[in-house]
Amino acid sequence: MNPRIIGMDVLFSIKSWWRSRGTVFWSLLFPIMLILIFGAIFSGTGSTNFSVYVQDHDHSAMSSQLMDIMNKTGVLKITMVNESENVTKYIKDHDIKAFLVIPNGYAQHINQSFVDPNSKVNLTFYYDPTETSSTEIIRSVISNIIQTMNMGLSNGRNIVGLSTQSTITEKFNYIDFFIPGMIGFTIMQQAIYGSIERNTKYRKDGILRKLLTTPITRSEWILAKMTFMLFLSFLTTTIALAVGVLVWGVKVNITPLMILTIVSSSFLFSGIGMIIGRFVKEEETADMAAGAISFPMMFLAGTFFPLAQMPSFLQTIAQVLPLYYVNEALRNSMIYMNQSLAITNAAIVLVFAVIFFVAGVLLTKWRED
C-alpha cells in the first residue's frame, strides 16, 4: 500500500468529479430539490395502514363484541396481542403503528353506567404520528364505533371514551421520514453508477489495462476509489441534513450507527455496481441494468413512501432489498432514535456490505481473458 498514490488518486478523482456539472447536479442539487419538493408536498401526510393491534385485558363478552364490530367494518385488520406483553416495548419491538388497549373492567364500567351516570371507561389508542393518515383513519373508525355504542347505550352520554397516546415521544412528520431515505438513495446512486463507470467505461477505454502495467496495485486503486466514494457519501449527507435542518427544521442526531451505516452502504452499493459491471460489459447496457436495479429499489425499499402503504407482497419484496435496511438504519439511528432497530438494521447493512463488496472485488479483475 502506497498512501501517496492513494491520496493522489483521491485528489484527482475529486477534481474530475467537480468538473462534471452533471454528476455534481445529480449528487448534490437533485437531492436538495427532492427534499424541498417532497417536503412541501407531503408535509403532514402519511400512509394508509389499517392494521391494528389489540390487547384485551377485560376478556368479557362486551370486549369481544367491540372487536367483532371493529372487524366487521372491513376497514380494520385486528391482530390480538397477549395481555402479558408490555405495550410500549411491544410497539417498539414490532414497529407497530396502531395499538388499542381495552382495559380490565371495561364491561363492568359499562354495566355500572346504567345505574351510575358518572361511570366511564377509556380505551387507549397508541399510534405512530409519522403515519398520520393511516393512524388517523384507524382512530376515526374506532371513534365512530365508540360513538355509535355510546348512542345505543345512553343516547349519547360518553360512557366509553378514547384516549390517544403517541408511540413516540417526539413528533415526527413526513420530512423526517424522507431525509434519511434521500440520503440512502443518493449514496446508492452514486456508488452503483460510479462503480459501474470504473468497471465498464474504464475497461473499454483501456484505462484499466494501462493501470495494470503501472506500479499501482488493485487494492490501492480500490481503496482510493472507496475513499473518494466516502467523501461523496458524507458530502451528500451533510448537504441533505443541512437542507433538512435549515428549511424543514428536522431534528437530527449524528450517531456512530448512522456513520457506520453510511460507510457500510457506500461499500455495499459499490459492490453491487462492481457485480453489474462484471456481468454486463457494455457501458450503456450496464447503466440500464443499474437503473433497472436501483429504480425499483428506490420505490420498493421505502425511500419516498412508508412500506406500510404498499400491498403486503411488495412489503415482502422490500425485506430482501438492501436499500430498505439502509433506510431503516439511517432513520432509526439519526431521527427516531430507536436504538434496537438502529442496531439490527445497521448490522444487516454491514453484513450485506461485506457480502456484496467482497463478491464484487473477487468477481472483477483488471486482466483480460
Place this chain on the structure above:
Amino acid sequence: MVTKRFQCPSCREIASFSGSAGEQVIVTCPSCLHQGKIVFPAEDTASYAIEVSHLKKVYGNLVAVNDISFNVKKGEIFAFLGPNGAGKTTTVEMIESIREPTAGTVKLLGEDTKTSFDKIKEQISILPQEFHSFERLTVRETLEYFSKLYKKQADIDGIITALNLQSYEKMLYRNLSGGLKQRVGVALSLVNEPDIVFLDEPTTGLDPKARREVWQVVANLRQQGKTVFLTTHYMEEAEFLADHIAIIYKGRIIAEGSLDDLITTYGRGSVLHIQGCTSSEALVILKDEGYDARSEGNGTIAVTITYKDRVLDVLSTLRHEAIDYESIEIRRSNLEEVFLELTGSKLQEAEA
C-alpha cells in the same frame, strides 16, 4: 531459429536460410547451385528487450495466437503488422501481462513476465488500443496522474515540449481531437522514462495529417534509445517507422525481417518502367534476353528487376539494340506486395 540472408559469392543472388543461432551449415545457392558454408549469428540475449517464445492463446476452439516466437532488439522500433483479427492485440497484451497466455513464455529485459512482472513495471509503458484517458483531467493533470504512479518520474515539462503539447496542456482531455489524444497517449507512455514502449495501433482512426504527427513522435523515441513495440495494420506505418517487421496472419508470424529483407525475400523485386520506347521490338528483345518484361501501354515497358544491378543490364541491352526511350523510373516493391505474395490477398481485404 534464426533467418539470415546471404549473398551468393558466385552469382550475387540473395537467398534466405534458416538455422539455429551460432550454427554452421553448408548451403546451396538456389540460383546457380554454388555451395558454400555459412554461419548463423550467435544469439545475444543481452541485446534483446523482448523475447517471446512459443506464445499461444486458445479461446475454446479458436486458436487466436498460434505458437509465436520472436525477439526484439534493444533500441529498435519493432512493427507487428497484420490485418485486424490476425492476433496482434492478443499477442501484445500477452506480452504486456494483460492477458494470460495459454502457453509460451515472455521475457522483458531478461525477466520472465509470469514471475517477475512487478519488477519491470517501472521500466515499461503501454498505450493500449483505442486508449481514452480520464475525461475531465487536463493534459498536464493526466500526465501528472500517471507520472505519480511511478518511482521514476520524467520531467513533465520536457515531455510536453517534446511532444509539442504546450498549447493544449490546460485543455481537458475530452475536448482534444483524436490526433491530440493519441499524442497525449504517447506522452503518457513516457512519464516513467521507460526502456520499452508498447504502442497498440497508435494511429488507427486518425486522419493522414494526425497520423504523420504521431509517426514523428514515435520516430523520435528511437533517437532517445527506447525500444518501441508497435502494432499496426497500416503498411505505410511499418514502412515509415520500423527497423524490424513481423507480419502476423491468422495467428501466426508468416514473415519477419527488416523492410529490405522482406521486400527482397518476398516482394516481386523492383520494377523498371521504360517510358516512351521508340521501338516496338523492345519488348520482344527483352523477353528473348530472359527478362520478365511486359507492355503497360502508351509505349511503356515494365521489367521486373530481381536485384539492382540488373537495371544496368537491361539498359545496356537496349543501348546495344539502339533502342531509345524518353525516361526510366524504378518503382520498388512494397509491403503491400509482400503481403499479397505471402497471403494471396491484399491486407485491407484480409481484414477479418
